[in-house]
Amino acid sequence: MPPISFALWLLVLVFDTGGQLAFKAASGVPGEGLDHWRAMAVRPWLWLGIAAFACEFVTWLAFLSVVPLAEGVLLSCLNMAAVMLGGRWLFGERLTARRLLGVALITLGVVLVGVG
Amino acid sequence: MSTRWRFYLVGFLLLMAIDTAAQLCFKLAATHAAPFAVDPGWLLRVLREPWVYGAIAGYLGAFVTYMTLLKHAPVGPAFAASHLQVVSVMAASAWLFGERLAPLQLVGATLIVLGILVLARAEDEVAQTTAGHAR
Structure with missing residues (x-):
């Protein structure tokens, strides 16, 4: 992989994982509907997630300009393991056998779609 | 079908359509x-x-849908399940851009759908053992 593609891929991984974890932190505040959005808006997590998301938007677009869509999707499937581990570490989400099997099947499926 | 199931089903299918x-x-x-x-x-x-x-x-649109899902769903499985769009993007690419689908890609798409069904079962299991708290 050319250095520019590798650098863009690494940035996508960092922004994607960080953004997912920030969004989960944001969504945990109490409230329903508009009240929920108001509660999220006055805390930093939602904005941190949006910042990561905006950075990912640009890097993902740049990444897709240098690699085919299928290859781009293939390389981004490491993000799933990173988010799973982050969810356990930060939010105490359980890594049950069924969840691990489900995520493993999805990851393998994404890999096969990418190389197929 | 329980309310939680309907919420996940509608939410993730909507997310898939918008994401695609x-x-x-x-x-x-x-x-x-x-x-x-x-x-x-x-x-x-x-x-x-x-x-x-x-x-x-x-x-x-996907943002609003996903934040609503995340309020109740754990982020690890929810993020994995959002990869259902790989299957729909592949189908749409074949249809709209004439991209050819290899047999391996069809196997991969099947595995993704299978993995999401396993995750759905996993949520039932976790809900039973933690009295409804999605963790």
């Missing part, structure tokens, strides 16, 4: 703005692409 539309716009914008270069010219070419605004609109 956004990714197709992304691909069209990237193709039209090529070649990629780290310069303002490339960024300007991207911003002049109408498709990029379709992608932004899709991202906003």
Whole structure:
């Protein structure tokens, strides 16, 4: 992989994982509907997630300009393991056998779609 | 079908539909703005692409849907399940761009759907053992 593609891929991984974890932190505040959005808006997590998301938007677009869509999707499937581990570490989400099997099947499926 | 099940089913299918539309716009914008270069010219070419605004609109819709899902769903499985769009993007690419589907890709798509069904079963299991608290 050319250095520019590798650098863009690494940035996508960092922004994607960080953004997912920030969004989960944001969504945990109490409230329903508009009240929920108001509660999220006055805390930093939602904005941190949006910042990561905006950075990912640009890097993902740049990444897709240098690699085919299928290859781009293939390389981004490491993000799933990173988010799973982050969810356990930060939010105490359980890594049950069924969840691990489900995520493993999805990851393998994404890999096969990418190389197929 | 329980309320939680209906919430997940409708939520993730809606997310898949919006995400697919956004990714197709992304691909069209990237193709039209090529070649990629780290310069303002490339960024300007991207911003002049109408498709990029379709992608932004899709991202906003997906954002609201996903935040609503995340309020109740654990982020690890939810993020994995959001990869259902790989299957729909592949189907749409074959249909709209005439991209050829290899047998391995069809196997991969089947595994993704299977994995999501396993995750759905996993949520039932976790809900039973933790009295409804999704963790």
